[in-house]
Amino acid sequence: MATTQLREFGEVLADFRQLSSLALKGIFIVPMVTIWLNVAPPPVSVTSVTTSTLELLAAIWVFQFWYQTSKSTLERRMKIAILCFSLGLISYLGLSQSFVVSPGSGQERVIKGYQVRPDVEPLLNPSYKTEDALKDNEYDPQKVWTEHSISTVKDTLLLLWIVTFISLSISFTIFIVLQKRRPSSLPKSI
């Protein structure tokens, strides 16, 4: 990282007074908080640590490669990042409502598939649904849905989660870069 960018990035990380700096650090911490909230795609701890690391890398990326980029380009990228964040969050919440099941308190949530196994399909009817089959098999989705369909849903949820948080990190880091470029209204100390 060039000296200027490195210094700026270091200053943002070391600053505990500016609201924007605090918020950026908060964004890195948010995925870790989801370990307690149990909202990240399972396995929650692995996903959360990976997301935090990727967010930090995204922030470094913005400082390193986009620091000298023109204001208009950065603003356009920030809009795209915010759009990606919003769409990603809505899609993730929608998908997780449909495909993530909680077996009960203290249990790791399980991800369902979309294609039922051929040996389970004949048992299903309006009064006996896939959720019942899941409950009747110790909440093991692999005994109810095909492995391929479970993997597809799992990968999609993970991708959406990571893209959402990376977009958040990018949009916020661009915001900080743009704020730092503004000429300060305060008189410089002599």
Next chain:
Amino acid sequence: MIDFMEANLVRRMSWAFCAAVSCCLLYSAYGQVKEDGFPNDSRPGVEETMALLHKLVAEELGSDGGFLGKTRFTIDLKANTYMYDMSPQPIGLVLSNSDPLSIPLEAMLRTEALRRDLQKSLPAESFWVVSLANVQSSVRKCVESLVQLKDNLAIQANENDCSEKIGEQIKQLDQSIDAFARDRKLTSIQPVRERSPATGYKVRVSIEPPRARIRYMTLLEYKKCIYTKNSLANQWNDMLEGDMNLIGRYHYLAEWPSELNGPEEGNFEIRQPGTMTFHPGVK
């Protein structure tokens, strides 16, 4: 003075360390001799060893239908699907890891479980008989070579050779089953995993009076067996008194003595940790 004491201490510690290492080496060597169990000139022959292995396999398959004796092959002609699983089990579950016979025993457990399932599912077919016999023959050859060898190094070298030869025969068996499935246009379904992703709730099970054999299976497995008219015999797991991790709905069979109303079947559901007591007539 201090230097002298320190040097003395270091010397004593060195001696103690050497003595401890020697003891460990001697104990380890003694342990290996004990584990081997046979003096050089009184090792059992091939037939005795095979008889012993067959006995162990029969015991394991009879007692542990869920793990070592798990289902290796099923066919569902209505759904046009089949499940085939010849994945190996960890060696050393019956004999110790260092026992050279643990490799052929593990292969025997798999082949015998498969033979049991194929005889039940495809009794009229003969395509698997030769391939399975070839696997069994390679297991026997492995046992023969291991029994005849006395040198530990040679036995170790032979173990790898054994594994490879058995693996080759199992590959040919895989191919014959694949060819059969292609011929019948059967769809393969994945074998179910042994461990549920939900850890389950700790449930303390008690049986009062403790004179019944309680067996259980997941409710879905029960429904599948009823629908396909498959035997329930291989799906039951024994429920023992003590702590168990359970979650969801199950089907159970309590075999009470006739004076306590005889056998009883039913379902139960686990939603939280707690205690579950089986009584005759009432759960």
